Amino acid sequence: MKRARRKARREQQDWPEDSVAETSEPAQTEQDDVDEQQSIGWKTSTAGLAGLTRLARAGTWALIASGPLIGVMALFGSSAPAQSAAKATPAVKSSASTGPAGFAQLFVGAYLEAGEGTEQNLAPYYSGSVALTHPAGTRSALRTQAMDAREVSPGYWSVTVAVNVAAKSKKGGYTDAGVQYFRVGVQSTGSDDTSAYTAVSLPAQVAAPAALKPGDLGYPTSRGSGSSDPASDTAASFLKAYVAGQGELDRYTSPGVHLSPVVPTPYTSIKLTSVQDNSEDNAGTKVPGDGVRRRLLVSIDATDADGNTFPLTYALGLTARAGRWEVSSLDDAPATAATSKPSSAPNSAAPSAPSAPSTPGGSAPPSGS
Known part of the structure; x- marks a missing residue:
């Protein structure tokens, strides 16, 4: 089609056909070569891009496939020191017995x-x-x-x-x-x-195991049963609310301390019989500044609805605030003196049986160790 148009133009302009043919044919050949090279180049670029795409896709799948393996290797690598430490110091089960x-x-x-x-x-x-x-x-x-x-x-x-x-x-x-x-x-x-x-x-x-004499407790000062000490008064009021249902506990506890009374209420009244604490003998009736702490060991007689009286002892922690003592803790056990340890009681043993009666067969249960 292109050659026909060129021939028509040559005929209109009376150009020699042979010279035109000689000059136009190489030009056309060059143009065709350029077109072919461009076509080949595009195809090559497309193939290259396709290859890169396939390579990237393969790399992505390889990374995904190796993810669990990498995670497992990281897990074992991070836990190795802990496992080594556990072998060196094995945990002791407290419930083994x-x-x-x-x-x-x-x-x-x-x-x-x-x-x-x-x-x-x-x-x-x-x-x-x-x-x-x-x-x-x-x-x-x-x-x-x-x-x-x-x-x-x-x-x-x-x-x-x-x-x-x-x-x-x-x-x-x-x-x-x-x-x-x-x-x-x-x-x-x-x-x-x-x-x-x-x-x-x-x-x-x-034989019964030997009895122990308890070590000294961490309450060196005795306050007796009087309520002239504000700390003793707070303790008595708190315990009345705690075991006898008289009053609200929140009135006698520090802010943020949440304690629940004994329910159902086991006693109708209590009587303070002894108070010991860890303060100096000259701790007066004046409440100290905010934040001062004090430990009390409080003994009471608690009376139930039938008139029966039972002795009880409570270990309390008190904290001063706004000119009064408040209960800041109901301790799990009385505090012991720092250097005190239990010791064997002389000539004493844990509760044991009296002389066992003879069995019908005439033999008594064996005794001793």
């Missing part, structure tokens, strides 16, 4: 109540041979309490159980035989989820 102690309590209770003909009641606890000669029910466990549980070797425990024993008399009634102590060897096996226990022998009756 709960299972053996509970098992020993059940075993001792079943042992005391078993007798001739009921030996099979001990089978869940002890698989050894047992032959009892006294009647079943000769003794009964009113209450049992594990006093000590020690792991003497892995999975092997020595448990001491205190029992309030009732003994059956010849007339058929039961009398209080006091608190007696039995020691049991318990083996345990299993994981934290499922554990199994067994006694290695019958219980051994042992």
Whole structure:
């Protein structure tokens, strides 16, 4: 089409056809080469861009696929020091003795109540041979309490159980035989989820553990039972509201301290019998400046609706504010002196049983350790 138009123009202008052909053909060839190169160049650019796009897409998918692996590597890398520290100082489970102690309590209770003909009641606890000669029910466990549980070797425990024993008399009634102590060897096996226990022998009756004399408390000054001290007066008013339902606790507590009264109200009235504190003897009746703290050990006689009176002791923390004392804490336990420790009381022991009566078989329960 282009050549036809050029020929027509040459004919109109009477140009020599051959010269025109000689000059126009290379030009056309060059133009075609340019067009072809441009076309090839575009195609090459498009292919290159397509290749880059595919490469970027592949890289993105590779990054996504490797994400979990990278996260796991980061997790193990960050937790490695903590795992190493845990191995160096393993945590001690405070409840590890709960299972053996509970098992020993059940075993001792079943042992005391078993007798001739009921030996099979001990089978869940002890698989050894047992032959009892006294009647079943000769003794009964009113209450049992594990006093000590020690792991003497892995999975092997020595448990001491205190029992309030009732003994059956010849007339058929039961009398209080006091608190007696039995020691049991318990083996345990299993994981934290499922554990199994067994006694290695019958219980051994042992002597009561030695009693301790408590160390000095952190209340060196006695205030008696008078209420001339504003701190004592605040303590008395607070306890009246706390256990006798007389007044609102918020009237006697520091701002931000939230305590709830005992419900249902167990007593109708209280009487202050003794107050000890940690302040100087010359702490007068004047309330000090704001923020001064004081610890009180308060003893009361609480009377119920039937007229029965019961002694109680409370450890309180007081803080001065706006010219008066306010209760800032109801302490979990009385404070002890910084250097005070309990000591063994001379010639004394924990509660123990009186002389045990003879069993119908003529033998008395063994004593000693």
